[in-house]
Amino acid sequence: MKIVSDCHTHTVWSDGKQEGDALVRAAIEKGLKRVVITEHGPRHLKAGLRGERIDGWLRMVDGLSKQYAGQIEVLPGIEANLVSLDGVIDVPTDRLADFAVVGVGYHLSGRGMRFIDNLFFQIGRRISNKAAASRRMTDAMIAAIEKNAVSFVTHPGHHLALEYGRLAAAAARRGTALEISARRGHLVLALKM
């Protein structure tokens, strides 16, 4: 399989290790035709891109896009956080158009919208019945892709196995891709009862 695009990357603006310029040059060296820079959404506690930083970051990506035009396509994206059990994501709808690619993922560092969401994300998810937690998280992710124009789900199965068949069927209906991540801890395949 020839990989032509990388649609999920982070720079030092969130929790990546490289500046945007080094990342784009590495993508060119790999022979990619397109790289999407996807920092974390604003409610990621450790590394979320928020407030006025979003505008500065968009200017940085636009600068790279112009600088490397003809060599590689550089696009702005975002890895939004799932922040409620009913599918709210942390990118305001009036800002969605700023991003060519919108991923949505669940992160331990993502802060939920309401007390009840945080209660589940931080505690209930771990102490409740694993099958029930899995079903609830799957429902939340399906709601997120049905409510929002989401390009892909980032690392489904991060920390908790999901009901993959049900999620995949919903994603297919919506034309949403699922990222398959081999990174450690990012794809829990089955429930450990």
Ligand SMILES: [Zn+2]
């Ligand atoms: Zn990411």
Ligand SMILES: [Zn+2]
């Ligand atoms: Zn992530």
